[in-house]
Amino acid sequence: MKFLKLVENDPRALTPKILSAIVEEQTKDQRPPDDWVHCSEVGTCPMKIALRLSGIKGEFSQGSYLNFFIGKLIHSGYQRVLVGKVLESAEATLRLPSLKLVGHDDGHGQTFVAEFKTMSKDARRIGNRPQRHHVLQITAYLKLLEKNQGNLIYIDKSNGQLEEYILEFDDADWAEIVKRIALARKFEEELKNPWPDKALQNEAMASECLFYWESWECGYCQFARSCPIKDSILLLWKERRK
Numbered sequence: 512m513k514f515l516k517l518v519e520n521d522p523r524a525l526t527p528k529i530l531s532a533i534v535e536e537q538t539k540d541q542r543p544p545d546d547w548v549h550c551s552e553v554g555t556c557p558m559k560i561a562l563r564l565s566g567i568k569g570e571f572s573q574g575s576y577l578n579f580f581i582g583k584l585i586h587s588g589y590q591r592v593l594v595g596k597v598l599e600s601a602e603a604t605l606r607l608p609s610l611k612l613v614g615h616d617d618g619h620g621q622t623f624v625a626e627f628k629t630m631s632k633d634a635r636r637i638g639n640r641p642q643r644h645h646v647l648q649i650t651a652y653l654k655l656l657e658k659n660q661g662n663l664i665y666i667d668k669s670n671g672q673l674e675e676y677i678l679e680f681d682d683a684d685w686a687e688i689v690k691r692i693a694l695a696r697k698f699e700e701e702l703k704n705p706w707p708d709k710a711l712q713n714e715a716m717a718s719e720c721l722f723y724w725e726s727w728e729c730g731y732c733q734f735a736r737s738c739p740i741k742d743s744i745l746l747l748w749k750e751r752r753k
């Protein structure tokens with residue numbers, strides 16, 4: 512058989528059409544802007560939440576749309592097979608109006624909440640622990656669903672391996688989530704009311720954000736180009752590591 516690796520812009524290539532169909536589908540599915548904080552956000556940089564709450568549009572690459580799409584397919588496949596056998600139900604939407612916190616879990620049973628994460632082995636763990644933002648996300652679901660046990664299941668896209676962690680609800684983690692949401696709301700207000708010295712304000716916000724932020728986040732952030740504190744927070748982080 513003869514074969515040929517297609518170069519970009521070859522009119523016979525299906526890849527650009529596949530990608531643009533996926534981007535169109537993913538964009539159509541994007542949730543409308545709202546002023547609720549989502550459980551999937553509670554462990555991420557509070558400024559990121561504030562920028563979304565302020566109506567700033569995130570910029571996504573084609574690659575990230577494709578990743579979301581593959582992740583969604585895997586999730587829905589697992590849910591389709593598991594509901595009624597392992598999970599009682601999937602995708603409950605719950606709200607905690609006092610904090611304007613909303614969540615949409617992957618699935619749950621009488622005593623547990625299940626969360627699936629599709630990612631490579633290297634990306635998912637720090638040492639032998641689940642990532643902090645995943646722990647906080649599950650904690651938020653546990654609070655909303657009033658359950659004590661979270662089952663965090665990592666699905667390795669490259670080889671199909673599963674790795675599972677059990678997490679118990681922890682009051683200290685919940686207290687951190689409450690602080691993170693309060694900080695995101697504070698930043699949202701700050702963005703509406705700029706100080707005369709904007710640089711000073713950005714430094715002050717960066718310093719407050721630092722404790723709730725991880726250094727890898729800016730590299731993957733859809734708000735990186737609009738973020739007022741990105742440079743300051745990276746600088747502060749570098750200074751503190753010296």
Ligand code: SF4
Binds near residue numbers: 556728738
């Ligand atoms: S660019 Fe960095 S600091 Fe700014 S919102 Fe994104 S993650 Fe947060």
